[in-house]
Amino acid sequence: MSGNTIILMLGISTLLGALGLIALLWGVKTGQFDDQSKFIDAARYDNVEDLRDAAMMDEKKKAREKKKKDHYMPAD
Amino acid sequence: MAKIPCTHCQLQFDEEMMITEEAQGKTLHFCCKGCQGVYNLLQSEGLDSFYEKLGDTTLQPAVTQNSDLDKFDLEGFEKKYVTLHEDGLKEINLIIEGIHCSACVWLNEKVLHKTDGIIETSINYSNNKAKVIWDPDIIKLSKIIQTIQSIGYNAYPYDPKLQEERAVKTRKDYYSRILVGVFGTMNIMWIAIAQYAGYFTGMERESKDILNVAEFILATPVLLYSGWIFFKGAYYGYKNRVVNMDTLVSSGAIFAYLYSIYAMVTQTGEVYFDSVVMIITFVLVGKYLEVLSKKQAVDTLDTIMGSTPTEVTAIKDNVKSLVSVENIVKGDLLELKPGEKVVIDGIVKFGQGSFDESSLTGENEPVFKQEGDEILSGSICLDSVLRYEATKDASNSLLSSIVKLLEESITKKPRIEQLANQISGYFSSVILLIAIATFAGWYLYSHSFEQALITAISVVVIACPCALGLATPMSTLVGISVAAKRSILFKEATFLETMAKSDLLALDKTGTITEGRPSVINAEIFEGFEPSMLLALANTSNHPISQGIVRYIHDHYEKLDEISLENIKSIEAKGIEAVYTGKKIRGGNLAFMNESGINVSFDSHHSLFFFAIEDQLLGRFELTDTIRQNADKAIEQIKAMGIKVVMLTGDHEQSAKSVAQSVGIDEVYAKLLPTDKAALIDDFHAQGHIVVMAGDGINDTLALSKSDIAIAMGSGADIAINVSDVVLMDEKPESIYEAYAISKRTFRAVKENLAFSLLYNTISVPLAVLGFVNPLVAALSMSLSSLVVVANSMRIKMIRLKGK
Numbered sequence: 001m002s003g004n005t006i007i008l009m010l011g012i013s014t015l016l017g018a019l020g021l022i023a024l025l026w027g028v029k030t031g032q033f034d035d036q037s038k039f040i041d042a043a044r045y046d047n048v049e050d051l052r053d054a055a056m057m058d059e060k061k062k063a064r065e066k067k068k069k070d071h072y073m074p075a076d
Numbered sequence: 077m078a079k080i081p082c083t084h085c086q087l088q089f090d091e092e093m094m095i096t097e098e099a100q101g102k103t104l105h106f107c108c109k110g111c112q113g114v115y116n117l118l119q120s121e122g123l124d125s126f127y128e129k130l131g132d133t134t135l136q137p138a139v140t141q142n143s144d145l146d147k148f149d150l151e152g153f154e155k156k157y158v159t160l161h162e163d164g165l166k167e168i169n170l171i172i173e174g175i176h177c178s179a180c181v182w183l184n185e186k187v188l189h190k191t192d193g194i195i196e197t198s199i200n201y202s203n204n205k206a207k208v209i210w211d212p213d214i215i216k217l218s219k220i221i222q223t224i225q226s227i228g229y230n231a232y233p234y235d236p237k238l239q240e241e242r243a244v245k246t247r248k249d250y251y252s253r254i255l256v257g258v259f260g261t262m263n264i265m266w267i268a269i270a271q272y273a274g275y276f277t278g279m280e281r282e283s284k285d286i287l288n289v290a291e292f293i294l295a296t297p298v299l300l301y302s303g304w305i306f307f308k309g310a311y312y313g314y315k316n317r318v319v320n321m322d323t324l325v326s327s328g329a330i331f332a333y334l335y336s337i338y339a340m341v342t343q344t345g346e347v348y349f350d351s352v353v354m355i356i357t358f359v360l361v362g363k364y365l366e367v368l369s370k371k372q373a374v375d376t377l378d379t380i381m382g383s384t385p386t387e388v389t390a391i392k393d394n395v396k397s398l399v400s401v402e403n404i405v406k407g408d409l410l411e412l413k414p415g416e417k418v419v420i421d422g423i424v425k426f427g428q429g430s431f432d433e434s435s436l437t438g439e440n441e442p443v444f445k446q447e448g449d450e451i452l453s454g455s456i457c458l459d460s461v462l463r464y465e466a467t468k469d470a471s472n473s474l475l476s477s478i479v480k481l482l483e484e485s486i487t488k489k490p491r492i493e494q495l496a497n498q499i500s501g502y503f504s505s506v507i508l509l510i511a512i513a514t515f516a517g518w519y520l521y522s523h524s525f526e527q528a529l530i531t532a533i534s535v536v537v538i539a540c541p542c543a544l545g546l547a548t549p550m551s552t553l554v555g556i557s558v559a560a561k562r563s564i565l566f567k568e569a570t571f572l573e574t575m576a577k578s579d580l581l582a583l584d585k586t587g588t589i590t591e592g593r594p595s596v597i598n599a600e601i602f603e604g605f606e607p608s609m610l611l612a613l614a615n616t617s618n619h620p621i622s623q624g625i626v627r628y629i630h631d632h633y634e635k636l637d638e639i640s641l642e643n644i645k646s647i648e649a650k651g652i653e654a655v656y657t658g659k660k661i662r663g664g665n666l667a668f669m670n671e672s673g674i675n676v677s678f679d680s681h682h683s684l685f686f687f688a689i690e691d692q693l694l695g696r697f698e699l700t701d702t703i704r705q706n707a708d709k710a711i712e713q714i715k716a717m718g719i720k721v722v723m724l725t726g727d728h729e730q731s732a733k734s735v736a737q738s739v740g741i742d743e744v745y746a747k748l749l750p751t752d753k754a755a756l757i758d759d760f761h762a763q764g765h766i767v768v769m770a771g772d773g774i775n776d777t778l779a780l781s782k783s784d785i786a787i788a789m790g791s792g793a794d795i796a797i798n799v800s801d802v803v804l805m806d807e808k809p810e811s812i813y814e815a816y817a818i819s820k821r822t823f824r825a826v827k828e829n830l831a832f833s834l835l836y837n838t839i840s841v842p843l844a845v846l847g848f849v850n851p852l853v854a855a856l857s858m859s860l861s862s863l864v865v866v867a868n869s870m871r872i873k874m875i876r877l878k879g880k
C-alpha cells in the first residue's frame with residue numbers, strides 16, 4: 001500500500017468523523033440535548049401538527065415585532 | 077364492586093363513587109370534579125389526542141386550585157423571579173408540578189402555545205422545569221399560572237441564578253470536552269493498533285510516519301481542549317503550592333505529548349499519543365460523573381425554595397398589608413392564614429392553631445401552638461388564623477438557613493475525598509521527583525538529552541495509569557454491582573471506601589428504624605361497633621392515624637358495605653365528624669371526645685383514636701409506629717463489626733427511648749431540629765469519628781449532607797435521596813448491615829490491589845529509572861498486572877453475608 005493511499009484514507013475518514021463531531025458539539029451548545037427524554041419523544045410523536053405549532057409560534061413572534069415597529073415611540 | 081379507571085387520570089376507583097357524564101353516546105367516569113373539568117376543557121380545545129399519547133400512565137387527580145393568584149403580579153415577586161428582556165418581553169422559570177409522562181409535557185406546551193401573548197415556552201421533562209417568555213402588554217403572569225392550573229397541573233417559580241445556571245453550564249462544558257476526548261481516543265486507538273502490529277511484524281518507515289502524523293493531529297485537540305480542565309486544576313494547585321492528581325495527569329500527558337512530537341519529528345523511537353488521549357479521557361469521564369450528581373441535587377433544592385412564599389401579611393397600626401419577606405424585620409407583627417407556609421420564625425401573640433411540622437421534625441402528627449409558643453419556618457399552619465411576632469428576619473429563619481447550608485454542602489467536597497486527593501498528591505509528587513531525578517541522572521551519565529527524556533517519560537507514563545488507576549475502580553465496580561443486586565445503590569464508587577472506614581452509625585427513628593406510619597397495636601371494641609361506618613369515616617382523612625385505622629379494618633374485617641357519609645367535617649389535630657342516617661358519628665383523639673361531651677379517660681403513651689356514634693363510645697384504638705422487621709438483628713450485627721450505633725430523632729424522649737431499647741441502641745438524642753442533627757454530626761466529626769447517617773425525610777437532609785456517608789430509604793423524600801450517597805431500595809434494616817459488609821470486603825480488595833500495584837511500581841519504576849523498560853516489556857507487564865487486579869476484584873462476588 002502506498003503512502004498516498006494511506007494518507008487519503010486516513011484524511012477522508014478523519015474529516016468525516018470530525019464533521020460529525022462538530023455537528024454534535026453544535027447540538028450540545030445550542031441545548032438540543034438538554035432534555036434526554038424529550039429528544040426521544042420528538043421522534044415518537046413527530047407529526048404535522050407540531051410543525052404547524054412551531055410555525056404558529058414563529059408568526060406570533062413576528063406579529064409582535066411588527067406591532068412594535070408600527071407603534072414605535074421614541075423615548076423622550 | 078367493580079373498579080374502573082377515571083377517564084382523565086386513569087386511576088382505579090369504585091364505580092359508585094364516581095361522577096358520570098354522558099358524552100357522544102358513551103358514559104364517562106371521573107373520580108373528581110377536577111378531572112372532569114380538565115377532560116371537558118381538553119375536549120373543547122381539541123386536545124383530546126392527549127389521552128392517546130398518555131397510554132397506560134396514570135396521573136394525579138386534578139385538584140381544583142384556589143390559591144391566590146394575585147401574588148404572581150406583586151412587585152416583590154416580580155423583582156425576585158422575573159427577568160425583563162430588552163424588547164419588553166418578560167421571562168420566568170417555573171417548576172411544573174404533576175408532570176408524569178411526555179404526554180403531560182406535550183399538553184402543557186400545547187396549551188401555553190395556544191395562549192395569546194405567550195411568545196416562547198419550553199418544558200424539560202427530566203426535571204419538570206419550564207421557561208416561559210411572554211408579552212406583558214397582552215397577558216399577565218397570574219393568567220399564565222391560571223392556565224396551567226386549569227389543566228390540572230400546578231406551577232411555581234424558581235430562581236435559576238441560584239445554582240442551576242452554573243451547574244448546567246459546567247455539565248455542558250464537560251460533555252463537549254468528553255465528546256472531543258472520546259472521538260480522539262477512538263480514532264487514535266485504531267491507528268495505534270496498526271502501529272502495534274507494525275512494531276511486531278515490521279513496517280515501512282514511511283507508513284509509520286504517516287500514522288504518527290495522523291495520531292498527532294487527533295491528539296492535539298484532545299490535549300488542548302479536553303485536557304484544559306486538568307491544566308487549570310494543576311495551575312490552581314501550583315498557585316496554592318499543592319501537588320494534586322491534576323498535576324500528575326497534566327504533566328504526564330504534556331511530557332508524553334512533547335516526547336511523541338520529538339519522536340515523530342526526528343523519526344526515532346515510538347510515539348505515545350494513545351496514552352496521552354487515554355489518560356485525559358478516562359479521568360475526565362470520572363470527573364463528569366461527579367458533576368452530574370451535583371446537578372440533580374440542585375434540581376430538588378429549587379423545588380423547596382420555589383414553594384416558599386415571597387410575601388407575608390404584616391400588620392402595622394392595625395392595617396394589613398402584603399410585604400415582601402426581605403423587608404420584614406425583627407419585631408414585626410405578621411398574620412398567618414390556614415394552609416400558609418411559615419417563612420419567618422416567630423412567637424405566637426394572638427390566637428392558636430395546629431401546625432404541620434413534618435418537614436422539620438419528620439413527625440406526622442400536627443403540633444398545637446398557642447400564645448407564647450414558638451413557630452418555625454418550614455411548618456404549615458393548618459386550621460386557623462393567628463398573629464405572631466417575627467423573632468428573626470427572613471435570611472436568618474430556619475428554612476432559609478437549611479437551604480443555604482445545603483447549597484454549601486453540595487458544592488463542598490466531603491472530608492474523605494479530600495484526604496484521598498491528598499494521598500494521591502503525595503504519590504504524584506514522589507513520581508514527579510523520581511522522574512526529574514531520572515532525567516538529571518541520565519543526562520549527567522550519558523550526556524544524551526534524548527535518552528534522558530525517554531527514560532524520565534517512561535517513569536511518568538508507567539506509574540500514572542496503573543498504580544492508583546485500576547486498583548480502586550475495578551474492585552469498587554464489582555462491589556457496587558454486588559450491592560446493587562441486593563437493592564443497595566451506591567451512587568459513587570468512592571463511597572464504598574468511606575463506608576468501610578466508618579466507625580459510627582447514626583440512625584433516624586421515624587421511617588428508618590420504624591416504618592414511619594402508625595398501625596393499631598391495641599383495639600377494644602364495644603357493643604354496637606360498625607366497622608363499615610368507621611372505615612367510611614377514616615377514609616375521609618389523609619391523616620396518618622386515620623390511614624392506620626383504615627389498614628386495621630381492611631386487615632380484620634372482610635367485605636364491608638360502602639357507606640356514604642354526609643356533612644363530613646375534619647377538625648385538624650383533633651378528629652373527624654360526619655352524619656350517617658341522621659346519627660352523628662365521630663372519630664378522633666381524647667380531647668375531641670371530651671369536647672364533644674363523651675366522657676372517656678384513658679392513659680397511654682401511644683396515640684389514641686376513639687370512635688363514637690352519637691354519645692356512645694364504640695371503639696378505642698391504640699396506635700404506634702411499628703419497628704421494621706429484623707431491625708434489632710441488623711443493629712446487633714453492625715455493632716458486632718465494632719461500629720457505634722446512635723439514634724437521632726425529632727420525636728419526644730419517651731417514645732424515642734422505648735424504640736431504642738427494643739432495637740438495642742444505647743445512645744439516643746431526642747427532640748432534635750434539623751440543624752441540631754447536623755450539629756451533632758459535626759460534633760461526631762470533631763471527636764474523630766467517620767459518620768454514616770441513615771434517614772428518610774426532609775428533616776434529615778441537612779444531617780445527611782453533613783455526614784461522610786448518607787443512606788436514604790428508597791421511599792424517602794426526593795431531596796433526602798438526592799443528597800444521599802447510598803439508597804436502600806428495599807428499605808430493610810438488614811441492608812444497612814449488608815452495605816457495611818460489602819463495603820468492608822471491597823475495601824479489603826482495594827487494599828490488596830493497592831499493595832500489589834505498589835509492589836509492581838516498586839519493581840517497574842526502578843527498572844524504568846535504570847532504562848530497562850522498552851515498550852514491549854511495559855505492555856506485557858502492564859496487562860499482566862491489570863489481570864491480577866481484575867481477578868482479585870472478582871473475588872468480592874464470593875462474599876457471604878450472615879443470616880443469608
